[in-house]
Amino acid sequence: MIMVYAIEEVNKKRELGNITLGYHIVDSCGEVSAALENVQVFMRKTRDINDPALPPVLAVIGGYYSEICVSVTRQLNLDNIPEISYGATSGLLSDKNKFPSFMRTVPEDDYQVQVIIQILKHYNWNWVGVLTTDGEYGRYAIERLQVHADKAGICLAFVCILPESLKAKRIMHTIEGAANKIAQSNEVSVIISFAKQNHMMYIFDQVLQKPGGKGKVWVASDNWSQSTNVLNTSRWKLDDVGTVIGVTLKSSKSPDYTRFLKNLKPEEYKNNGFLTDFFNSSGTEAFKKEQLIDMTYPYGLFSIQLAVKAITQALKDVCIKKECNPKMLKPSEFKDALRAAKFSMDGNDYSFDEYGDINSGYEVIVWRDQRSSMDMNNIIGYFDIQTQKLIFNTHVKDIRRHMQEVTSRCSEPCFHGTRRKREDSQPVCCYQCVPCPANHFSNKTDSDDCYKCNNATEYSMEGSDKCFLKKVIFLRWENMYHIVLLSFAALGALLIIIVGIIFLAHWNTPMVRSSVGPISVLLLLSLFCTFGAIPFFGGNPSGWQCQARQVIFGLSFTLCVSCILVKSFKILMAFEFDPVVQSTLEKLYKPYLIIPICMLGQVVICTVWLAVTPPKDTWNNYIADGERLKYCDERLFPAFGAMLAYIGLLAIICFCVAFKGRKLPGNYNEAKFITFAMLIYFISWIIFGPVYVTVTGQYLPAVEMVVILISAYGILFCHFFTKCYIILFRKEKNTKESFNEMIRRYTMKDGKDWDRDIKKSICRSLPNDSIKLYNSHKKDIKASDDGGISNPALETLSSPASDSGLDVTPRINLIVTPYYPQPMPRQIIRDSKGTEK
Numbered sequence: 106m107i108m109v110y111a112i113e114e115v116n117k118k119r120e121l122g123n124i125t126l127g128y129h130i131v132d133s134c135g136e137v138s139a140a141l142e143n144v145q146v147f148m149r150k151t152r153d154i155n156d157p158a159l160p161p162v163l164a165v166i167g168g169y170y171s172e173i174c175v176s177v178t179r180q181l182n183l184d185n186i187p188e189i190s191y192g193a194t195s196g197l198l199s200d201k202n203k204f205p206s207f208m209r210t211v212p213e214d215d216y217q218v219q220v221i222i223q224i225l226k227h228y229n230w231n232w233v234g235v236l237t238t239d240g241e242y243g244r245y246a247i248e249r250l251q252v253h254a255d256k257a258g259i260c261l262a263f264v265c266i267l268p269e270s271l272k273a274k275r276i277m278h279t280i281e282g283a284a285n286k287i288a289q290s291n292e293v294s295v296i297i298s299f300a301k302q303n304h305m306m307y308i309f310d311q312v313l314q315k316p317g318g319k320g321k322v323w324v325a326s327d328n329w330s331q332s333t334n335v336l337n338t339s340r341w342k343l344d345d346v347g348t349v350i351g352v353t354l355k356s357s358k359s360p361d362y363t364r365f366l367k368n369l370k371p372e373e374y375k376n377n378g379f380l381t382d383f384f385n386s387s388g389t390e391a392f393k394k395e396q397l398i399d400m401t402y403p404y405g406l407f408s409i410q411l412a413v414k415a416i417t418q419a420l421k422d423v424c425i426k427k428e429c430n431p432k433m434l435k436p437s438e439f440k441d442a443l444r445a446a447k448f449s450m451d452g453n454d455y456s457f458d459e460y461g462d463i464n465s466g467y468e469v470i471v472w473r474d475q476r477s478s479m480d481m482n483n484i485i486g487y488f489d490i491q492t493q494k495l496i497f498n499t500h501v502k503d504i505r506r507h508m509q510e511v512t513s514r515c516s517e518p519c520f521h522g523t524r525r526k527r528e529d530s531q532p533v534c535c536y537q538c539v540p541c542p543a544n545h546f547s548n549k550t551d552s553d554d555c556y557k558c559n560n561a562t563e564y565s566m567e568g569s570d571k572c573f574l575k576k577v578i579f580l581r582w583e584n585m586y587h588i589v590l591l592s593f594a595a596l597g598a599l600l601i602i603i604v605g606i607i608f609l610a611h612w613n614t615p616m617v618r619s620s621v622g623p624i625s626v627l628l629l630l631s632l633f634c635t636f637g638a639i640p641f642f643g644g645n646p647s648g649w650q651c652q653a654r655q656v657i658f659g660l661s662f663t664l665c666v667s668c669i670l671v672k673s674f675k676i677l678m679a680f681e682f683d684p685v686v687q688s689t690l691e692k693l694y695k696p697y698l699i700i701p702i703c704m705l706g707q708v709v710i711c712t713v714w715l716a717v718t719p720p721k722d723t724w725n726n727y728i729a730d731g732e733r734l735k736y737c738d739e740r741l742f743p744a745f746g747a748m749l750a751y752i753g754l755l756a757i758i759c760f761c762v763a764f765k766g767r768k769l770p771g772n773y774n775e776a777k778f779i780t781f782a783m784l785i786y787f788i789s790w791i792i793f794g795p796v797y798v799t800v801t802g803q804y805l806p807a808v809e810m811v812v813i814l815i816s817a818y819g820i821l822f823c824h825f826f827t828k829c830y831i832i833l834f835r836k837e838k839n840t841k842e843s844f845n846e847m848i849r850r851y852t853m854k855d856g857k858d859w860d861r862d863i864k865k866s867i868c869r870s871l872p873n874d875s876i877k878l879y880n881s882h883k884k885d886i887k888a889s890d891d892g893g894i895s896n897p898a899l900e901t902l903s904s905p906a907s908d909s910g911l912d913v914t915p916r917i918n919l920i921v922t923p924y925y926p927q928p929m930p931r932q933i934i935r936d937s938k939g940t941e942k
Contacts, residue, residue, distance in 0.1 A: 114361075121420055135173075137172055162186055165188045167190060172195075178198070185436045186436045210415070211354045211408055220469065230511070230514070231513070232514045236300050267300055280308060283308060298324070320347040322348045342474065354407070355404060355465040356484075366401075515532065522568040525538065544560055594640065595636075624668050625672075638658040639814065641653055651720040669763075670762070673762040714741055714744035718741040781819075790816070
């Protein structure tokens with residue numbers, strides 16, 4: 106009736122001018138054999154025999170089933186008669202080598218399968234059963250479903266194939282087996298069916314009788330998604346079935362067609378035997394018309410009218426734009442015009458593609474129970490073939506929410522932070538969920554893999570759904586330990602400034618002058634730089650900071666030790682050296698040359714280090730979970746070791762020299778304090794070695810900071826604090842008389858030894874702030890021009906009295922000659938009887 110309406114509309118509107126479309130309708134009975142038998146009436150040879158006056162058949166519309174079209178189009182192709190199907194969707198018919206005369210106004214089944222797959226994915230169903238009829242349509246649908254399901258991770262729990270013909274002896278046995286399978290599969294809540302309408306009627310009757318068969322979700326193909334007779338509503342309700350989601354071909358609603366059926370006059374269609382038989386059956390005419398309206402398939406209304414539109418346009422192209430005689434028009438010529446035709450309907454333009462298909466799209470429906478009937482036109486979504494996207498309507502959220510509560514899975518979904526693990530024998534949809542290991546993550550449901558974090562900058566805990574940035578650690582300024590170390594460094598620098606001020610304020614006092622004032626100032630400056638190097642060991646390391654910290658420390662501490670070395674030699678020259686050696690060292694002793702020479706060695710080491718492989722800031726990405734350490738890499742460790750070893754070598758020399766003069770007079774005796782300071786230095790740096798090697802992390806710079814502070818404070822306390830104490834609080838000891846008295850006591854402390862023939866005499870003077878000691882005899886002693894003692898005897902003398910046996914040898918006990926700018930005080934010479942000479 107849809108085709109009759111569409112053809113009459115074309116003729117009524119005279120779209121073809123003087124050409125009128127006619128039609129001849131035969132029944133295929135849903136069987137291939139019946140279709141092939143009835144289609145013979147369209148063939149030219151048959152028509153020529155039966156009724157030569159009739160014009161040739163230029164095109165055939167139908168049939169609906171793919172298996173019928175496969176056979177019929179081969180038959181029609183013998184006369185090159187094109188066939189336009191409004192429902193055959195098998196992809197096999199797209200092969201133009203096998204079916205050159207076949208066209209259709211619907212898309213092929215591969216797209217329908219894609220719609221079904223997207224529905225399953227949308228509701229997270231991956232464990233489904235499949236039901237189909239054994240035919241071209243069913244086999245092709247199963248094949249494409251398997252292909253797309255594998256790609257989407259969806260498994261077919263079972264596949265039930267029903268015989269094509271309902272007359273087959275095994276049909277009921279097969280339906281019973283399929284119904285049992287559906288009812289017994291408790292984990293399978295979703296059934297996909299490509300079966301025919303009549304097969305589904307028997308399936309529902311069997312399945313709904315079984316306890317486990319009710320309340321399923323049925324995904325219906327276009328074969329039966331809008332068929333009213335598949336469910337016996339007098340016996341079963343839609344609630345018994347569950348939910349039916351249907352995939353239908355693009356539909357159309359035509360008020361004109363509904364009006365056509367209501368105004369239908371059966372007596373005007375006596376040539377239509379189907380219509381006559383329908384109206385002659387029981388029921389009033391009005392009731393019959395309502396039945397016709399209810400039984401109309403919306404997709405058929407669209408597809409059949411589109412087929413008539415295509416034929417009409419092809420005739421326009423051949424016989425209106427060009428003059429022709431329709432009776433002489435060859436089907437092959439018309440077929441070519443039909444393939445090239447471009448036509449429109451409902452405001453949209455259409456044409457056949459290279460496969461003879463019109464990809465009009467699909468609609469997704471959900472059955473809805475109404476009082477008197479079943480609503481099978483409740484559209485909830487659309488599938489656009491061009492974009493291949495399924496779009497759901499927003500106004501049907503309640504229905505969609507209900508379906509989202511249905512689960513049909515072999516295994517529970519693996520959520521974020523886990524991955525799927527399958528055994529070899531399991532289907533792809535059956536798996537266990539395994540947490541992602543540490544430093545891995547998964548951020549999607551049902552992930553097959555855990556993705557590795559960037560271990561250099563990121564980390565994650567076990568079972569994480571994302572990676573986190575590692576915390577950058579270094580010895581931060583706000584760190585309490587760092588604050589304490591910086592406080593000690595600042596305190597040390599402040600103490601140095603105070604000591605410097607004290608020394609400058611008392612510059613001309615014996616205590617300052619005996620400490621070799623200029624060298625002490627240089628020593629204070631070097632200690633200040635050493636404390637100043639401490640801040641470079643903390644904070645966020647940078648390239649210049651890494652290079653500066655070791656260089657500043659190395660040079661400043663080398664200067665410090667060099668100054669101490671000069672002072673140590675000064676003391677030893679004054680008190681301990683042999684006169685011959687001392688005379689030689691006096692010539693070599695150049696303090697302001699020795700210090701630069703000592704510094705030059707360290708400068709060379711640091712220069713080579715910075716030139717060849719300088720320190721730089723780098724990362725340790727594996728220090729701890731969730732942390733990455735930024736630190737200074739010394740890189741050339743032999744240079745680092747050489748820098749420390751060079752300082753250590755100078756310190757050893759200082760220690761050895763100072764150790765010899767550890768028993769000197771108190772006011773002059775810096776040697777014992779130098780010895781103690783060097784011991785502190787040795788102990789701290791010996792401990793530093795193994796600690797520095799074993800300690801890792803942000804506190805590694807603090808180890809070196811602590812050792813530097815200990816060394817610097819040791820020198821500061823031992824060299825300067827005792828002197829500052831005397832300068833500030835024991836001023837009576839910071840006088841010339843006190844210094845002379847200290848030396849006199851030091852000289853006389855071993856008086857019992859002075860009765861020997863030749864005794865040691867000591868002359869102490871302070872030219873140029875130095876100390877000199879001599880072995881002398883009385884006849885060689887005389888005052889020098891600068892107030893000191895010059896030209897002392899270097900040999901042991903024998904007196905004449907001694908040679909004669911008389912014990913009258915004069916003995917010199919002590920000569921003391923302090924040097925000051927004022928005139929030299931008197932010299933006191935005592936013989937063995939204590940008489941002043």
